[in-house]
Amino acid sequence: MKKFFLLFSLTFCSVVCAKTFVVGVQDIAFYPLYDFPNSSHSKELLDAFAKSRGYEFIYLPLPVKRTNYWYEEHAIDFKYPDSVRWIGDRSVYKQLKFSVPAVKLVAGTVVKAENRGKQRLEIKTLGTVLGFHATMWLDLIDSGNTKLVESTSPLNIVKQVLYGHIDATNIEPSVVNYYLALMGKENGLIIDKALPYEIYSYQLSTIEYEDVLLEFNQFIKSNQEFLELLRKKYNLTDIREY
Template identity: 35%
Template sequence: MKQIIGVAFLAMALCFGNHANAEGKAAERKTFVIGVEDFDYYPLHSMSRGSEFTGFARDVLDAFAHEHGYTFVYQPLPINRLFAVFFEKNTLDFKYPDNPHWQTERRQGVRLSYSTPLVVSEEGALVLPSHKGRSLLHIKTMGTMLGFTPWPYLSFINDKSVTLVIDDNFDSLLRQAIGGHIDVVYMNVDVAKYRLETQLKEPQGLVFDLDLPHAASDFSLSTRQHHEIIRQLNLFLQRQPLLLPRLREKYHIQGSDRR
């Protein structure tokens, strides 16, 4: 009987020892994979400017990683595949950007942690300067990117008063609006401003019309596994109140502060 009890205690000790070792290894882990959009959304974030993840978000995340001794590996994936891999597999430690209001059906029953938003991004209608201030009644065609939903205009699209023109290229949409082929382009305002200035060389070709419906979208880092690291990131941003404003200035990002 004593031998049986002894063997049982030894087995329990080994079990708890292995569990403790596993927790210890998890705590010591320093390299993490962040799934990012394989998409040019510069200056906010981009994977289309060479092989590196670049832009505002990269600077924020790298600053945090440096302080804690972490290494972030950025894994680019097409937008819809990124959602699928993040929610259905266990190969990504984090997702950026993320927002609890995106693809809400996937989030049901999943424990997720979200960071403080790294940036609040303004999305709205880009119009010809001569058309700024015109009412919604003048909008018959709206261009937007494949995979994007112009939420403030959804009711007008559904009732057919506005026809949606979808493209897979920002510059093509902007050129169509400059040429008068569509009435407005619905997209991120900072991304549009950058592309008009640097890619199309038409800095005043289109302007953001604040009087038309627009929306702010928070971009956060999310995780299913590493909730403590999200807490660390939030504390880091609290301790570094000048970091985000400084980087917004570096990348000429106005966000939702446009009035």
């Protein structure tokens, strides 16, 4: 009887006592990286981690323009994606704790294939998602040399670059390639290595739950084969080329 009660208690607790966390995510279709609540690289990665620890993640899509205030306004437990690269003037940055890199990506300048090789000063219009930071172009935007063109639709920006309405975009290449494939325009746009680019990472951030963050770090370190399979499944940019 005692064994039965113990088994019942453990089973009951595994269902009822599972920790539930709210993860703030960007309210935008940025496939294959993320498109909550739909399947994507980010969702599959976070779901796999949560399942491995018996957690439940509730994803809360929030406005990209208010990224700096998510922790204060919505009392989220985690934010993904996040990055130390995006700290900027965020009022809570001193309290933030970041995971190890969950995935490494390319921040580059995407142009029409036939327009590669231009100088920075020749890029007069740069397209980006509304609320995203054109980190590597801030000097030319501030000087008035380069005009920032923003849209809530990554597809809209990709089309504008493809059809010559704007000169370039800083949208992540795997997202660009996804939309090009939908339009049957593979290889129509490329990262121009003559223009600024760098490797950066998506990270999980938190203020309160550093213990969970450490578990996430261990999950990342212990599941490299899974992460590589996930990268290939969603056709993410191979950073080894850069």
